Amino acid sequence: MTLFWISSIVLIALSGVLVALPFIKKKENNDEALRDELNKALYKDRLSELEEETEEGLVADQQELIDDLKQSLLDDIPTEKQVSEHTQLNPWVVIIPSMLLTIALSYGLYAKFGAAEDVQQWQQVTSNLPALSKKLMSPEGASLSDDEMQDLTLALRTRLHYEPSDATGWLLLGRIALANRDIETAIGAMDKAYNLKPDDPDIMLGYAQSLMMSQEEVDQDTARATLGKLVQRNYMDVRVFSLLAFDAYERKDFAAAVRYWSIMQQMIGPQDERYQMLARSIENAQKQMGVTAADGKSVSVTINLAPQVKASSGAALIVSVHRADGSPMPVAAARYPLGSFPRTVVLDDGNSMMQGQKLSQLEEYVVRVRIDSDGNVATSQGDWYGESQATEMGQAVEVIVNTKY
Incomplete structure (x- = not known):
């Protein structure tokens, strides 16, 4: 909120300067002085006209007309009292009420139609990013509520707006999007993370996982190639082979699916509760191939x-x-x-x-x-x-x- 108050004060001060500027730069030649200059110019023009008319014989008594012209000029000159009354107006009488009105209207309208509460909540969520990230990465991360997930997404987007080169932040945003089944956001975030760190195994895995969810064949081919790079690097992660097995099964390449599931079994061991689930998946794929392990x-x-x-x-x-x-x-x-x-x-x-x-x-x-x-x-x-x-x-x-x- 500090930035908001500083910005608002600067804008109000600028408005005050614009209000006071006409009074500060007020010229000494006021309306009365301008009128006097104009009367003199008219008087001289009229004298020239009278001389021409006298030469042409159109004027019988030139001096009488000149005296009348002088008297008219004197009558149009303002008195000292009129000039003093006009110049006695204090500019602060206008500036101060104008400034108060500007301040009252600005903050009043913002309080009525602005988003002060939303901005305050946004800043509070942003400051809470470390705590939310720690909770997500902890073993109890699944306990994050929907509101907390939304807050974490907002805080991450804010941080990434100011730090777009944070590959870890893009990876975390992509994982949250995958959890929320927001495939478009997941692919976009993982793509940014992959472009920043194309050799990071965790980012490669997340990138492939997001592309596997796409309906585009090009994206799925890229995902397979990325997973293949991880296998070539001997990156032993159950999630890699799980994605490969799922993809192979979806493509009806049952032999490959069995191979990947078997590798997963070897990685986790018979004591893992997932072992029997993988065994059922293997048995199902073998049935699809028309192959059965005789008597097991x-x-x-x-x-x-x-x-x-x-x-x-x-x-x-x-x-x-x-x-x-x-x-x-x-x-x-x-x-x-x-x-x-x-x-x-x-x-x-x-x-x-x-x-x-x-x-x-x-x-x-x-x-x-x-x-x-x-x-x-x-x-x-x-x-x-x-x-x-x-x-x-x-x-x-x-x-x-x-x-x-």
């Missing part, structure tokens, strides 16, 4: 690295299941981000590679695990690998990666 048969593989194994963060983990006779052609295989170890992955018929041969049909098998360092599955030079013993279907397998090609 699957291969659970626990993987660990030997101490001497060194792998770059950009490497990939390839797990393949082969017939127990040592056939090089895998019956089932899956590719995962490297992640951390030890870890457990699960393969089932959704990972089958051979037509007419399902993983669940095997009675015995061996599991091979390879760390692919160059991204090309056809080359193995310099890669680390490990292999299990022949195992019967239904038994857990443990593989230690300890050998280098």
Whole structure:
């Protein structure tokens, strides 16, 4: 409110100057002086006319007419009393009432028709931005009421108006818009954040999430490309694979959806309550493909690295299941981000590679695990690998990666 009072005082002072200006710059040659100058000019013109008329013989008594003209001039000159009465008017008699009237009208009309309460509430909400942001980011963030969400949005917009280069602020505004299903605002805010920090993983994820909600195919393609960059960077976040799985399922790419949901299962582990929900999603996608895991048969593989194994963060983990006779052609295989170890992955018929041969049909098998360092599955030079013993279907397998090609 300080700025409001300063601005209003400056405007009222300016109005006062405009009111007083005519009195301050009042000229000394008032109306009476101007009238006197005009009478003199008329007198001289009339004298010239009388001389011409006398020369032409039109005037019989020139002097009498001149005397009458002089008398008329004297009668038109104001008296000293009239001049003093006119000049005795004090300019402050006009200036002070005018200023008081201006102040009364200005603040009175603003109090009646202005938005003083709204401005005050807006400034209060803006000052409360840190507290609202902290509450939103806390575990209890979902407890924010609708009014608090609106206040937080208003405060964020105000801050971003003055600090448009705040990428974190745009990200937070985009997340709020996504929570409110305001897709247009979410995409706009996330786009600004992405342009400011295109390499920030959290911003990339939020940007992709907002574009996934768009109905435009171009936006959805951009979202897939952005999520793909995160996967290539080995950004292990369940939300990335959840978005990819949802998108794949919507596009009826059920095999990809199963693959992404399986990765999510491995990331959260069986103890997480979401594990069974993902299992149902996988089962549903497999039904859509006409694939079922016979009697629920699957291969659970626990993987660990030997101490001497060194792998770059950009490497990939390839797990393949082969017939127990040592056939090089895998019956089932899956590719995962490297992640951390030890870890457990699960393969089932959704990972089958051979037509007419399902993983669940095997009675015995061996599991091979390879760390692919160059991204090309056809080359193995310099890669680390490990292999299990022949195992019967239904038994857990443990593989230690300890050998280098």
